[in-house]
Amino acid sequence: MSKDNPKADISNAEFEVLDVLWDDYPATSSDIVERLNRKKPWHDKTVKTLLSRLVKKGVLDFDKAQRQYLYRPLIAREDYTKKEATSFVSRLFKGKVAPLVAGFANQNSLSQQDVDELKALIKQWEQNND
C-alpha cells in the first residue's frame, strides 16, 4: 500500500489541533497554539506533541521555514467530516440520516435556517433524482 493514505485515527485532542489548522494554513506551531488558546488553555508543549503525532499519522505535513515548521493538512476538512459523518450515522443510526435529524427536531435544535437549508437540499436532490 502506498504512503499517501492517512490511516489516521485522529484522537479528540488531535482533532482540535487539526481543526484550527484547517481554518488557515500553512501555520506555525505558535500560530496554532495561539488559536487554540483563544478557546482552551493548552500548554504549548502539548500542542507540539499533538502536531508531531499528526505528522506521524500522515494527517499533516510541514515545510521548514528557517527553524520553524509550516504545517499544512494533508486531508481536506470536507473529506474528513464527510467520512466521519458517514461512519457516525452508520454506527448510531443504522446509516440513516433522517433519525438523526429527527433527534434534533424534537429537541428544538432546528432553526428556521436549518429547515430552509434542508428544504433546499431536498429540492436539489429531487431535481437530480427523477
Place this chain on the structure above:
Amino acid sequence: MSKDNPKADISNAEFEVLDVLWDDYPATSSDIVERLNRKKPWHDKTVKTLLSRLVKKGVLDFDKAQRQYLYRPLIAREDYTKKEATSFVSRLFKGKVAPLVAGFANQNSLSQQDVDELKALIKQWEQNND
C-alpha cells in the same frame, strides 16, 4: 454531585456491547456474547470485561438471577444517541445539521426513503413553528 449521572465516556468497544443490550434486555452476559458473535468474534472474557466497565461507569446495572447477572441499560438509546449526535454535529459542523445532510446528499447516500422522512420531519416542524 450524585452518583446517578452516568459520567461515562463510552468507548467504541463498550458501545457495541451496549448496543446489543439495548436491542433486548435484561440479558445475561452469554446472551450478549451470543448476539455480538453474530457480527464479530469477540472472546467471551472480553465481553465480560466490557460489561464490568460499563457497570462501573454507571451505564449499566444488573440484577442477580442465581449465579448469573441480568444486565440492563441505565440510559436510553434515544437519549444517548441524541446527546452524541448533538455533540458530534457541534464538533464537526458548528452545530448545524444541514451541512451534515448535505454531505450525505452529495455523496449519493440519500435514499428516497430518507428524503421522504426528512420531508415529513420538516412538515411537522413547520406545523409546530408558525
Place this chain on the structure above:
DNA sequence: ACAGATCGACTACAAATGTAATCATAACAT
C-alpha cells in the same frame, strides 16, 4: 459425590491518548 463446565472477580499487558518536561540547538537581544 465428584469432575468438569461456567460465572463473575481480579489481574495482565500492550497500545493509544492526554498532558506535559527535558534536552540540544539555533536565533536574538544586548
Place this chain on the structure above:
DNA sequence: ATGTTATGATTACATTTGTAGTCGATCTGT
C-alpha cells in the same frame, strides 16, 4: 560574544482502551 529564548526532538508518565488470562466458587451431568 554571551546569556536568554524559542524550536523541534525525545522522553515521561498516568489513564483509558482493547483484548484477554487466571482464580475461586458454584452449578450440572453422571
